[in-house]
Amino acid sequence: MSVRVVARIRPLLKAETQADTIVTSASSPSDKKDSRTIVRIPNPKNEFEAYSFQFNNVYGQEATQAQIFDDEVAPTVKHLFKGFDVTLFAYGVTGTGKTHTMRGGKSLADRGVIPRMLSSIYRRARKIEKDSSSETQVAVSMSYYEIYNDRVYDLFEPPEKRTLAGLPIRDNNGKTVVCGLTEKPCTTLKEFEQLYDQANLNRSTSATKLNAHSSRSHAVLCVKVSQTTDDETRVSTASAIDLAGSEDNRRTDNNKERLVESASINKSLFVLAQCVEAISKKQARIPYRESKMTRILSLGQNNGLTVMILNLAPVRSYHLDTLSSLNFANRTKKIEVNEIENLPIFRELEGKKGDTKTSATAIPSMNRQPLRPKILSQNSHLKEVGSTTTKPTKSFPVYSDKPKAIQKPANLANISQQRALVREPLKSPKRTSSEAMITSNKPAKHARLNEPNKPAETSLSKDAIEALIARKVSEALAERVDQTNVSAGDVISDEVQKRLEALEKRVEGHETERAEGLQYLLMAKQHQVRGEDASALKMYQLSLPHFPDNQKLVRKVAGLQERIAAKQLVKRSLSRPMPTCDQGIEAVKLADAVGAPKASNTRRLQLDEQDETFHEAQDEEQEEDDFIYRPRTKLRKPVHTKLNRSAVTPSAPPSQPPPPPFDLGQPATTYNEEAEDSEEEEFASALMAQTPRTKYLLKIINTKDVSQIKLLKGVGSKKAEAIVNSICDLDDGNEEARVTSLLELGKLKGVGVKTVENMRSGITV
Numbered sequence: 169m170s171v172r173v174v175a176r177i178r179p180l181l182k183a184e185t186q187a188d189t190i191v192t193s194a195s196s197p198s199d200k201k202d203s204r205t206i207v208r209i210p211n212p213k214n215e216f217e218a219y220s221f222q223f224n225n226v227y228g229q230e231a232t233q234a235q236i237f238d239d240e241v242a243p244t245v246k247h248l249f250k251g252f253d254v255t256l257f258a259y260g261v262t263g264t265g266k267t268h269t270m271r272g273g274k275s276l277a278d279r280g281v282i283p284r285m286l287s288s289i290y291r292r293a294r295k296i297e298k299d300s301s302s303e304t305q306v307a308v309s310m311s312y313y314e315i316y317n318d319r320v321y322d323l324f325e326p327p328e329k330r331t332l333a334g335l336p337i338r339d340n341n342g343k344t345v346v347c348g349l350t351e352k353p354c355t356t357l358k359e360f361e362q363l364y365d366q367a368n369l370n371r372s373t374s375a376t377k378l379n380a381h382s383s384r385s386h387a388v389l390c391v392k393v394s395q396t397t398d399d400e401t402r403v404s405t406a407s408a409i410d411l412a413g414s415e416d417n418r419r420t421d422n423n424k425e426r427l428v429e430s431a432s433i434n435k436s437l438f439v440l441a442q443c444v445e446a447i448s449k450k451q452a453r454i455p456y457r458e459s460k461m462t463r464i465l466s467l468g469q470n471n472g473l474t475v476m477i478l479n480l481a482p483v484r485s486y487h488l489d490t491l492s493s494l495n496f497a498n499r500t501k502k503i504e505v506n507e508i509e510n511l512p513i514f515r516e517l518e519g520k521k522g523d524t525k526t527s528a529t530a531i532p533s534m535n536r537q538p539l540r541p542k543i544l545s546q547n548s549h550l551k552e553v554g555s556t557t558t559k560p561t562k563s564f565p566v567y568s569d570k571p572k573a574i575q576k577p578a579n580l581a582n583i584s585q586q587r588a589l590v591r592e593p594l595k596s597p598k599r600t601s602s603e604a605m606i607t608s609n610k611p612a613k614h615a616r617l618n619e620p621n622k623p624a625e626t627s628l629s630k631d632a633i634e635a636l637i638a639r640k641v642s643e644a645l646a647e648r649v650d651q652t653n654v655s656a657g658d659v660i661s662d663e664v665q666k667r668l669e670a671l672e673k674r675v676e677g678h679e680t681e682r683a684e685g686l687q688y689l690l691m692a693k694q695h696q697v698r699g700e701d702a703s704a705l706k707m708y709q710l711s712l713p714h715f716p717d718n719q720k721l722v723r724k725v726a727g728l729q730e731r732i733a734a735k736q737l738v739k740r741s742l743s744r745p746m747p748t749c750d751q752g753i754e755a756v757k758l759a760d761a762v763g764a765p766k767a768s769n770t771r772r773l774q775l776d777e778q779d780e781t782f783h784e785a786q787d788e789e790q791e792e793d794d795f796i797y798r799p800r801t802k803l804r805k806p807v808h809t810k811l812n813r814s815a816v817t818p819s820a821p822p823s824q825p826p827p828p829p830f831d832l833g834q835p836a837t838t839y840n841e842e843a844e845d846s847e848e849e850e851f852a853s854a855l856m857a858q859t860p861r862t863k864y865l866l867k868i869i870n871t872k873d874v875s876q877i878k879l880l881k882g883v884g885s886k887k888a889e890a891i892v893n894s895i896c897d898l899d900d901g902n903e904e905a906r907v908t909s910l911l912e913l914g915k916l917k918g919v920g921v922k923t924v925e926n927m928r929s930g931i932t933v
């Protein structure tokens with residue numbers, strides 16, 4: 169079954185206006201009455217074109233909390249009680265309503281899907297207990313944690329009790345579990361609400377420019393439902409995840425602390441996007457392990473039912489972010505998940521262990537129940553699942569002695585089924601146990617056949633066979649549990665265990681330190697790609713103590729500082745009026761040519777006039793450095809975005825979707841300010857580069873000969889003299905003082921960027 173993806177467009181907030189609305193819902197011809205499955209959004213490059221994205225359901229601005237719950241979450245509760253794990257998660261940009269959808273407000277109508285789900289769980293639990301005359305008892309317990317800056321913290325613990333490294337996570341039979349998490353039983357909705365509200369106070373939230381109560385972490389709530397009868401306990405878990413929103417730091421006004429959080433949020437969401445992409449491309453390696461959030465979410469790896477609620481803001485200011493989210497969701501809906509139910513644990517086992525009524529969760533090896541593949545694994549509506557399967561609830565199914573081929577459903581095309589067939593644990597532990605039992609039974613069977621006094625096997629009643637099988641399986645499993653315990657105790661003495669733990673802690677400590685440094689580096693790169701040089705510099709500086717001997721890093725920091733200085737210089741000179749008469753005339757001429765007398769336009773046009781060989785030569789000569797930006801070959805080219813490149817037809821999703829804003833590799837840049845920023849960057853890079861033309865110009869300047877310098881374009885005698893004087897002033901009048909870059913030249917008194925551009929453009933190499 170694929171991940172069910174539904175979109176929810178939030179209503180306008182106070183500061184937003186109807187005129188800014190660009191995201192709408194629509195129905196497709198195949199939709200049922202009153203339901204909509206399409207999200208429409210204009211092409212940012214052409215308002216007359218619209219992109220359409222289809223999901224399982226789309227909720228417009230008017231949708232209520234109750235409607236979302238009734239349609240999307242209530243059906244999953246039924247499955248939860250049938251033994252399926254359920255995962256719900258909200259995805260979207262910051263301020264789009266994820267927390268509102270998941271948690272909601274305090275009033276009855278505003279309550280989000282989480283409290284509603286709990287209410288529904290308690291209702292169903294009471295019904296089951298009543299219908300079974302209390303033969304079945306249902307226990308509900310919860311754990312709640314957040315992933316903040318890629319570390320896991322128990323939300324039942326106050327922040328002051330947190331350790332720096334957070335809680336470790338481990339793989340447990342294919343499921344990712346958080347070690348040392350508090351699990352609290354909660355018997356009533358009221359109790360749940362108290363615990364939940366209290367825990368939410370420990371969650372990391374802050375005000376950002378885009379959201380007054382922005383979640384700075386991913387919050388994961390796990391609700392465990394245990395149904396116990398005389399002879400078995402069935403445990404299933406509902407996980408509700410409120411992801412932190414991706415955010416564009418140019419719009420958040422984030423300070424240093426918020427930036428670190430933001431980079432971490434963006435990184436984990438970026439990894440999530442990569443995982444989704446890798447899954448949809450059927451790549452062998454899915455990078456789950458690159459972030460704790462993706463490891464825990466295990467999209468496409470977890471079993472059971474998964475519902476993603478895509479939260480969208482309706483307004484233009486989120487345009488590109490919304491497109492990214494839509495593209496992400498578009499890929500996510502294609503992910504297939506194995507729909508596997510948890511099998512019951514038989515209570516005889518507990519008796520064997522020591523005849524005390526220990527709960528299933530108290531036995532470590534019982535935390536994870538055996539899984540078996542479910543026959544269906546195809547795209548279908550959740551509501552239809554129950555009707556297509558018949559499953560005995562209590563009685564143990566009977567298997568024939570013949571080795572059973574795994575049943576192949578008719579439409580085996582999808583990958584989850586293939587996975588289900590190849591993966592070891594999915595080969596049905598049920599089958600495995602029955603196989604084990606069958607093997608152990610075989611000699612007995614022969615013996616029985618040879619015993620004339622014993623009734624033939626065929627004469628055993630179905631109930632007797634069931635009872636026999638159940639007993640044998642229980643014995644076999646109990647034996648296995650006992651063996652595990654014995655061997656563990658025998659092999660590892662207390663002292664060895666302690667040493668192992670100490671060693672593990674040391675390794676973990678070292679890894680934490682290094683991981684922290686790497687995280688800063690990654691964030692630095694991320695900021696850098698997004699053009700946020702100042703933040704990138706901060707991150708690089710923060711990473712320095714973690715890599716004390718890394719000269720490359722030191723060079724990067726220095727290079728970045730220089731680059732920022734260059735950008736500031738460019739900015740300053742652009743905001744200054746034309747300083748010289750020549751430049752003034754040139755500016756007027758150029759402005760006339762385009763009819764737009766803006767300083768930035770003028771500068772671009774001046775650059776247009778230059779021959780391209782300068783940039784080509786520059787490209788050839790540019791040293792390959794992974795830090796300093798390579799100036800673009802043609803400065804006059806408009807800023808191209810991925811969006812630009814993907815030709816999209818009206819009303820169709822883009823074939824090459826724009827990357828998410830947190831896409832490290834391909835930043836989406838279509839805002840005008842960004843274009844300006846990148847022009848500045850390009851120009852700043854050009855100022856730092858050493859091309860033949862630059863070298864020649866610097867050679868003339870460094871002659872300190874007024875008669876030669878005054879021949880340069882845009883330089884008269886007066887300016888030439890000023891230049892020579894400035895050079896001589898460098899280094900306290902040192903005779904050898906030289907100008908080594910255009911950046912330095914631009915910094916000389918009375919020169920500035922415009923003059924440098926002029927001088928350079930007048931040189932033919």
Ligand SMILES: Nc1ncnc2c1ncn2[C@@H]1O[C@H](COP(=O)(O)OP(=O)(O)OP(=O)(O)O)[C@@H](O)[C@H]1O
Nearest residue numbers: 178179262263264265266267268379382383412413
């Ligand atoms: N469906 C809705 N109806 C009314 N108000 C809404 C709705 N969705 C969101 N809001 C309001 O929008 C604002 C932002 O919502 P919320 O905090 O849930 O966003 P978020 O996506 O969780 O943001 P972040 O990722 O920063 O935590 C809040 O003031 C919230 O009350």
